[in-house]
Amino acid sequence: MVAGLQGKRAAAGGRWRLVGLLLARPVGWGSDRGSGVVWVVGFMAVVWVVAVTAMTVGSVRAARHRADAAADLAALAGAARVAEGRAAACRAAEAIAAKSGGRLSACGVRGRVVEISVTVVLKVPIATDALRVSSRARAGPVGTEGVF
Template sequence: MSGDDRGVATVWTASIVAVLVCAAAFVFWIGAAVTTRHRTEAAADLAALAAASHSADGPGAACERARQVAARMSVTLLTCRWERGDALVEVRAEPSGQPAAAGRAEARARAGPVDWPP
């Protein structure tokens, strides 16, 4: 071997390991963001259903029930309003275990009262 080639394998190996670690971190970050988004959408759906199922108790009590459901699912209820008998909710979730750069997930859902015909 000539003196110019010493240590080349180490440099190549270190470079490949660095690229693999970065790729694994990126895949983890994307997976965590997708999981947060799905959790947020599910929470919005359940909060809207909870509000709609308690519509007979009045808008205030129904929105309080939606807030309780959202809190149990670790999301924040941003809005709860009524439009032509339908509950419209919007929730936000902070990414868990991720840097703030991952961003927040927001979702909206709409549900009508249980006893009203479609």
């Protein structure tokens, strides 16, 4: 058996072996067979992880902007109703925060200034629990030195 294999190697010039009618490959090449599949699968896994991470970062940034906008609008709505009392100001702020995709987590009225905290809940594929993104805003009458 070994003599027959050496004869094929010698007949092919010592470096190449005939595999089929028209196919020739280097001797000893069989040990790498299928390694390309492993590399492709590994590369696809890396691309997938990078894509999921990029989508997660993008969705967190979008939720942060949504929370900022909801807090700003809720604070302005509360400041518009502050003359009617604390309850009316916080109700208006809560309604605007809910319409903006957030949840009012804190509402404070001090004089004519309304301070608001809004939370946006976000489900991301990497984390097991939902993420909470919070933002705060303050609105009131403008004086010579800014908001009172």
